[in-house]
Amino acid sequence: MTTRGYSPTSTSAPTEAPRGAYGAPTAQSPLSVTIPVPGSKSLTNRELILAALADGPGRVESPLHSQDAHRMGDALRALGVGVERVPGKSPFGDDLVITPRKTLTGGCTIDSGQAGTVMRFVAPLLGLADGEVHMTADENALHRPMGAMIKALRDLGVDIDDGGNWSLPFTVYGRGHIRGGELEIDASASSQFVSGLLLAAPRFDVGLHLKHTGKRLPSLPHIEMTVEALARRGVHVERPTSTEWIVPATTPRAKTISIEPDLSNAAPFLAAAMIAGGSVTIPGWPPHSTQPGAQLTDILSLLGGKVSRRGGAVTVSAGQTIHGVDLDLSAVSELTPTLVGLAAFADGPSSFTGIGHIRQHETDRIAGLVNGLRELGCGAEELPDGIRVIPQAMHGGTWKSHHDHRMATTGALIGLGVPGVTIDDIGTTAKTMPQFVWLWQKMLAGE
Incomplete structure (x- = not known):
């Protein structure tokens, strides 16, 4: 019953999962x-994105330390953002101090692994980077839907080469900014498409007016989570309808955020x-x-x-x-x-x-x-x-x-x-x- 290195009587939380049967x-x-x-994966990865776009260094307390969260930290580091572990109070691992960059750096490869939040939340940031960024994933995750995000970024003027497959892997040729403006998207396959665009939108030149055009929108609480996370950092999203969001052009505030x-x-x-x-x-x-x-x-x-x-x-x-x-x-x-x-x-x-x-x-x-x-x-x-x-x-x-x-x-x-x-x-x-x-x-x- 006990699996490699996992004793039920151990008092310290492990940092790695056992493997195998x-x-x-x-x-x-x-x-x-x-x-x-x-801590919550969904909140951890949202707060890491917003901290990377903020107006100064911030701290994420009691974050989740897992493969998905580590992929997000590695992606932000590749784009030039400082992500440093510091002692905290959680029994499950350190806090994180995030030092943002005014302009994200290109010339790197980002491997999102199995993490849908990394695929969908980091992709919009690549248009804000100055230079070429290649994004990929684990082979058994390349099937996960990305077409709606690729189309949305192209509609916003971002230069993407996906080999005509509308999926990962792809390369973004960033120019250091995205103009923004009005955008329609069918996010029926994943609410993460909406959340990813909303998280990056404050740093677009003119903000973003996003409309979902599909018949259904799954996991609405996750979009509410994104809107609330933005509000905590001073970015107030207007909601003209239940499937429409207006994000102003601004810079999210640097804060200390504790993860549920x-x-x-x-x-x-x-x-x-x-x-x-x-x-x-x-x-x-x-x-x-x-x-x-x-x-x-x-x-x-x-x-x-x-x-x-x-x-x-x-x-x-x-x-x-x-x-x-x-x-x-x-x-x-x-x-x-x-x-x-x-x-x-x-x-x-x-x-x-x-x-x-x-x-x-x-x-x-x-x-x-x-x-x-x-x-x-x-x-x-x-x-x-x-x-x-x-x-x-x-x-x-x-x-x-x-x-x-x-x-x-x-x-x-x-x-x-x-x-x-x-x-x-x-x-x-x-x-x-x-x-x-x-x-x-x-x-x-x-x-």
Whole structure:
């Protein structure tokens, strides 16, 4: 059960995730534990971008230290921004001091790895750089949608050579500025296209008037998160309609920003109480948050969990049963893998819809979840824009992570109630939570 270098009795949070196959431990008794989780990836990477464009040095406290966040730091360093680690108060790693540059530097290559936020948030910055910048990604991430961003930047006058493929890799020939102005975009494939443009827009010559033209816009809370992050730095975005944003030309203020715990990464831990029994508490839960994970308290209640809040912490306790539900998850699609894992233990079928776009995440999450459940004996069907789960008795087997961190954590969640589940590569959790196995084992040990 213990994986390379990961002891449940260790007191210091690891900085790297274990690699390879992981035998998911089965819960032997009800849980009763408080588990802190590291900072939000979504907030960390937004604040790093804004700090890099600010009017002076700033500090990001309690940031997430993970593969995605490190890719963002490396991308900004390549563009000439200072990103320095300094001691902080978080048990999960140092704070970051960001020293911006008035003009970003080119002449570099940026590897976004598996990180969608790096692909979509850094791409607009490349037009602000003075010189040529080549952007690429891991081979198994080159399929992720970038066409809408490439078209948007071209419409803004940015010179991009993508070889005619409308995807990564591509090269941007930056001129040190982007004029900005009015722009239409179809961001149906990812709200990150909108967020990436909004984050860079204050540094455009005339700001940006952005309009989404598609029929749907997924993950709206993430756009609200971006707008709120801009407002904290003195950039006030006008909203003439629900799919239209006007960003003024200005310079974001340098600030010290503290990052909230990652509420979506808290999801498998809170859900664990509903499968194993007992209760799990997450401390530091913000009273208000734009993170999609903030909706977990309502969603887990619908599934039969008993949810309470006290002293800045959220506790989920097991109810008498897990209920089958029919939910539209279009606003909180990143919670889908955890909720599907819970639904496999429910008292009836569940349907999760509004999530067709998650076919284009790290993997096709809909196909991956359906196939994974079927291989363990649970009934599951693909819907045009979602998943239907038909609970049946499950057995052990290999749970495939498909290079996807949330697929891996869902395998661990299912393993709590199904002996003999092995996750083929637990190392994928390093993308957003390298401490996952360590925390999971401490949770089961009651520490």
